Amino acid sequence: xxxxxxxxxxxxxxxxxxxxxxxxxxxxxxxxxxxxxxxxxxxxxxxxxxxxxxxxxxxxxxxxxxxxxxxxxxxxxxxxxxxxxxxxxxxxxxxxxxxxxxxxxxxxxxxxxxxxxxxxxxxxxxxxxxxxxxxxxxxxxxxxxxxxxxxxxxxxxxxxxxxxxxxxxxxxxxxxxxxxxxxxxxxxxxxxxxxxxxxxxxxxxxxxxxxxxxxxxxxxxxxxxxxxxxxxxxxxxxxxxxxxxxxxxxxxxxxxxxxxxxxxxxxxxxxxxxxxxxxxxxxxxxxxxxxxxxxxxxxxxxxxxxxxxxxxxxxxxxxxxxxxxxxxxxxxxxxxxxxxxxxxxxxxxxxxxxxxxxxxxxxxxxxxxxxxxxxxxxxxxxxxxxxxxxxxxxxxxxxxxxxxxxxxxxxxxxxxxxxxxxxxxxxxxxxxxxxxxxxxxxxxxxxxxxxxxxxxxxxxxxxxxxxxxxxxxxxxxxxxxx
Amino acid sequence: xxxxxxxxxxxxxxxxxxxxxxxxxxxxxxxxxxxxxxxxxxxxxxxxxxxxxxxxxxxxxxxxxxxxxxxxxxxxxxxxxxxxxxxxxxxxxxxxxxxxxxxxxxxxxxxxxxxxxxxxxxxxxxxxxxxxxxxxxxxxxxxxxxxxxxxxxxxxxxxxxxxxxxxxxxxxxxxxxxxxxxxxxxxxxxxxxxxxxxxxxxxxxxxxxxxxxxxxxxxxxxxxxxxxxxxxxxxxxxxxxxxxxxxxxxxxxxxxxxxxxxxxxxxxxxxxxxxxxxxxxxxxxxxxxxxxxxxxxxxxxxxxxxxxxxxxxxxxxxxxxxxxxxxxxxxxxxxxxxxxxxx
Numbered sequence: 089x090x091x092x093x094x095x096x097x098x099x100x101x102x103x104x105x106x107x108x109x110x111x112x113x114x115x116x117x118x119x120x121x122x123x124x125x126x127x128x129x130x131x132x133x134x135x136x137x138x139x140x141x142x143x144x145x146x147x148x149x150x151x152x153x154x155x156x157x158x159x160x161x162x163x164x165x166x167x168x169x170x171x172x173x174x175x176x177x178x179x180x181x182x183x184x185x186x187x188x189x190x191x192x193x194x195x196x197x198x199x200x201x202x203x204x205x206x207x208x209x210x211x212x213x214x215x216x217x218x219x220x221x222x223x224x225x226x227x228x229x230x231x232x233x234x235x236x237x238x239x240x241x242x243x244x245x246x247x248x249x250x251x252x253x254x255x256x257x258x259x260x261x262x263x264x265x266x267x268x269x270x271x272x273x274x275x276x277x278x279x280x281x282x283x284x285x286x287x288x289x290x291x292x293x294x295x296x297x298x299x300x301x302x303x304x305x306x307x308x309x310x311x312x313x314x315x316x317x318x319x320x321x322x323x324x325x326x327x328x329x330x331x332x333x334x335x336x337x338x339x340x341x342x343x344x345x346x347x348x349x350x351x352x353x354x355x356x357x358x359x360x361x362x363x364x365x366x367x368x369x370x371x372x373x374x375x376x377x378x379x380x381x382x383x384x385x386x387x388x389x390x391x392x393x394x395x396x397x398x399x400x401x402x403x404x405x406x407x408x409x410x411x412x413x414x415x416x417x418x419x420x421x422x423x424x425x426x427x428x429x430x431x432x433x434x435x436x437x438x439x440x441x442x443x444x445x446x447x448x449x450x451x452x453x454x455x456x457x458x459x460x461x462x463x464x465x466x467x468x469x470x471x472x473x474x475x476x477x478x479x480x481x482x483x484x485x486x487x488x489x490x491x492x493x494x495x496x497x498x499x500x501x502x503x504x505x506x507x508x509x510x511x512x513x514x515x516x517x518x519x520x521x522x523x524x525x526x527x528x529x530x531x532x533x534x535x536x537x538x539x540x541x542x543x544x545x546x547x548x549x550x551x552x553x554x555x556x557x558x559x560x561x562x563x564x565x566x567x568x569x570x
Numbered sequence: 571x572x573x574x575x576x577x578x579x580x581x582x583x584x585x586x587x588x589x590x591x592x593x594x595x596x597x598x599x600x601x602x603x604x605x606x607x608x609x610x611x612x613x614x615x616x617x618x619x620x621x622x623x624x625x626x627x628x629x630x631x632x633x634x635x636x637x638x639x640x641x642x643x644x645x646x647x648x649x650x651x652x653x654x655x656x657x658x659x660x661x662x663x664x665x666x667x668x669x670x671x672x673x674x675x676x677x678x679x680x681x682x683x684x685x686x687x688x689x690x691x692x693x694x695x696x697x698x699x700x701x702x703x704x705x706x707x708x709x710x711x712x713x714x715x716x717x718x719x720x721x722x723x724x725x726x727x728x729x730x731x732x733x734x735x736x737x738x739x740x741x742x743x744x745x746x747x748x749x750x751x752x753x754x755x756x757x758x759x760x761x762x763x764x765x766x767x768x769x770x771x772x773x774x775x776x777x778x779x780x781x782x783x784x785x786x787x788x789x790x791x792x793x794x795x796x797x798x799x800x801x802x803x804x805x806x807x808x809x810x811x812x813x814x815x816x817x818x819x820x821x822x823x824x825x826x827x828x829x830x831x832x833x834x835x836x837x838x839x840x841x842x843x844x845x846x847x848x849x850x851x852x853x854x855x856x857x858x859x860x861x862x863x864x865x866x867x868x869x870x871x872x873x874x875x876x877x878x879x880x881x882x883x884x885x886x887x888x889x890x891x892x893x894x895x896x897x898x899x900x901x902x903x904x905x906x907x908x909x910x911x912x913x
Contacts (some may be wrong), residue, residue, distance in 0.1 A: 094771060094798050097741060097743070097771070098800060100741070100814075101741075101805060101807060101810045101811055101814060102810075104738075104804040104806040104810045104813075104814070105804065105809065105811075106808045108734070108809060108810065153894040415589065
């Protein structure tokens with residue numbers, strides 16, 4: 089043996105092995121790929137004869153493609169199109185019953201042309217209808233299982249009875265379902281009606297609310313007037329109070345907004361200087377405004393008080409409007425022939441067209457409002473001001489330690505000091521150009537500590553520096569407000 | 571009886587274990603029982619998956635399913651043998667070898683330390699619950715004693731197609747059919763080839779991960795005229811390859827059981843094995859049914875030269891091996907009897 093090659097040796101082994109009479113168990117081999125339905129010849133399989141009616145059981149002998157093709161050929165009188173074939177094969181794979189597919193095919197519009205009947209599917213049709221309602225799906229599923237089992241049972245008298253019962257139940261459920269759908273439609277209509285009614289009521293409500301507001305404004309006006317008059321009388325020592333004068337009623341009313349307003353008017357009167365002093369102070373702001381004869385000459389003053397500034401504006405050719413939340417102040421303005429109203433500033437601004445004002449001013453107002461509102465004012469003002477228009481907002485200057493820690497709190501309606509940094513950033517953020525901070529009203533020279541060394545200067549700066557500060561922010565000239 | 575056979579399943583990896591699992595299932599069915607297999611999917615990595623499988627198995631109560639009483643459970647593999655049944659018969663094919671006898675060869679021993687302890691504890695705990703404990707071989711039984719302090723009875727089963735093995739005059743080659751893997755140590759035989767003076771050829775059957783390395787080793791040692799990697803072969807060819815060999819080499823490292831020893835004996839051929847080969851040592855008697863040598867190429871070559879030098883003695887050892895096999899009374903019937911008797 090050793091003079092042969094290894095190839096020859098292996099050949100000899102293979103030859104001998106080939107002669108072994110062994111029923112060898114096959115080596116584990118990969119399973120043969122399952123025949124796909126497409127590879128099967130339909131002609132090799134039975135085809136149902138063409139008839140006007142079938143029982144669904146006749147189709148059950150077929151599987152997969154043969155089933156789908158028989159169903160198409162019998163019910164639709166044609167071969168399935170590739171997409172249809174695939175879709176029904178998928179349904180079969182997904183476990184949809186053949187009966188279900190037959191019910192679907194025979195219920196289609198196309199099938200009606202040929203009128204081929206498939207018997208025994210009544211139950212499946214009804215179950216299919218139930219199945220379409222999501223909430224009834226589990227019930228339909230259970231019914232289907234039950235019905236299927238019953239269909240497989242032999243045709244005894246008892247079974248037929250049972251089957252008929254089930255069908256009756258199913259049709260009852262169908263009717264219930266239809267009734268439920270009808271009800272749903274009815275409720276939908278009712279809801280629609282209600283909606284319309286509500287809308288109308290809403291309109292009525294709006295009207296009433298408006299009326300109400302007008303009335304309460306008038307009422308507030310009156311009560312402020314009375315309070316103011318009363319207060320004015322009390323502070324006039326030269327005229328002795330008459331014992332029988334129509335004063336406030338003997339029983340003091342509960343403290344309300346009007347009381348606070350009255351207090352505030354008195355407080356302002358006590359703290360602010362005379363009308364002349366104020367006019368003097370305000371007149372310098374005129375130089376910051378664009379000339380009244382270029383563009384719009386309208387100016388809004390938020391928190392107009394008793395109208396010194398409005399008057400100055402009017403004298404210089406501007407059409408000034410004042411807003412104040414204090415009716416006493418507004419009245420005092422209108423009585424002087426100035427234009428002023430109790431309107432809310434934001435709402436007023438929102439009503440104005442773009443680029444329609446020359447200036448918006450607010451002297452010692454912004455420290456009374458929450459920042460959210462200040463931000464909205466500033467934003468809205470940017471829109472309403474014409475190019476070159478100016479926004480001026482004056483407020484106590486917290487850089488002065490005495491202001492920040494003490495005098496600011498004289499006024500009980502002040503919220504919190506606003507720093508110059510915040511003002512400047514606010515203007516920049518809202519899209520104003522070349523904003524400027526104007527520091528005003530330092531302590532008089534005689535109030536300062538004498539000396540000019542750095543420490544003294546610092547002490548004077550912090551304690552005796554400007555008590556107010558104003559932001560002067562301008563809308564860019566070049567670009568018109570969008 | 572209603573019996574459940576538990577084992578592992580490593581998807582798309584089929585080999586001797588499947589033959590074993592199906593073999594015992596078929597034998598139990600032939601004995602008239604209702605048998606089903608329960609196989610746990612097993613992956614070697616990460617160890618986390620093995621830990622989870624252990625925990626899962628130990629939680630399984632197999633005494634009944636949906637009111638159906640299971641009479642006995644027969645478990646063959648780690649970690650499926652952890653399931654619970656009052657009459658649980660465990661026939662350990664092998665344990666998780668990576669943390670036992672092969673642990674010293676693991677590259678990342680330190681990281682495996684905790685896992686090793688966990689597996690050892692699991693085996694010790696769950697196998698102690700078995701109503702009867704068998705091992706695939708005396709080798710596996712001795713590992714159970716050594717590592718877990720458990721006594722298991724060796725229970726042998728026949729190789730596939732036992733009735734088809736036959737003996738014929740030799741065509742002067744040594745046959746070693748096994749997967750080409752490091753643990754199977756085909757390299758010993760390839761290296762031995764360079765010391766051979768006789769014209770004996772060496773046929774290495776099978777494929778495996780070390781094929782390229784072994785081919786390179788054959789080239790390197792210049793023994794390509796003598797050593798041949800013949801690849802896969804059919805079942806009929808297997809019988810002839812055994813029948814026409816001068817002898818069979820089976821020198822793996824610490825084999826659990828090893829069908830090759832039994833197949834060689836059934837073919838009436840002497841077996842050359844090594845002192846550390848495990849399972850084969852239970853059957854090969856030095857100088858009687860083959861040769862047991864140190865795992866050294868020169869010693870293997872010397873044993874091969876002996877077979878060639880005295881073919882009559884070689885044939886006599888082969889015949890003695892066949893005789894020895896029949897004395898061991900290895901059959902599926904015997905396996906069924908042992909597994910099911912209550913002592």
